[in-house]
Amino acid sequence: MTKVARLYHEQGLRQPAIADKLHLSQSRVSRLLKEAVAAGIVRTVVVPPEGVHPDLEDELQHLFGLDDVVVADPSDDDDASILNALGAAAAVYLETSLTGGQRVGLSSWSATLLATVDAMSPKTVRTATEIVQVIGGVGAPGVQVMATRLTDRLARVTGAVPRYLAAPGVVSSRSGRDALLDDPFVAEVAELWNDLSVVLVGIGSVQPSPLLRNSGNSLSESETGALRDAGAVGDICLRFFDDQGRVIDSDLHERVLGISTEQLFDVPRRVGVAGGARKFEAIRAALRGGWLSVLVTDVATARRLLADA
Incomplete structure (x- = not known):
């Protein structure tokens, strides 16, 4: 033998x-x-190449009950390197996991999601049926178009039909939001939120990044202050949660024109792309609250999540 x-x-x-x-x-x-x-005479040993971390991925998957985890290994610990690594890793994940029959939801303008779609290459076969914008643009009117551009870019690389939400992400009142939802074009897109196969989201911290703040694509100082006072540590699609991932009580949620928390949790595959020290509390809270089924993050954040779950 x-x-x-x-x-x-x-x-x-x-x-x-x-x-x-x-x-x-x-x-x-x-x-x-x-x-x-x-008999144990022959044993198979898999030696992962440098920069691949299957043990970390398996541990995070087990700890938080996730369906999948992708850990990216940035070339450096600066924000730009982390962003590039996250985008590349998420792009590979989507290119290998989208099979052509999915309706994909996409959250609003996000640096990590922009990096993701920019890292993707167009395919010769369609890898998704529709790309659906699940929240309006946020911030100054000139910046709100970024959400539309993000949807358009992902639709082009997947060969899907883009479904745009031509509306702001936050309005001044609940009645204003309801009036926009009564618009037939907005209502048509909103109806699709009930039947998504996958949703791709960034994870926001209450304190916006300098990039977001300078672009105008963020909430006002008074709004973020009120959210912090209410215990918010992060958000997904402008649905803010505390450090345990519980949705906080805020009238902002009644003014958001986007997918609801309930609709989001009903999506079978919820892919979150985020990393870096500034996002740690928000990522951990999102995992604690079950907001995600798939996480794409960087190696330093992955190790910190395991050490301080």
């Missing part, structure tokens, strides 16, 4: 050659190889 195993695994001989060499039948050689594995 050991001789057969060594000839096959160490010397690279094929089973017919081993059979001729040892005067055995091929079926006998095949049985001996299987028995060698069962």
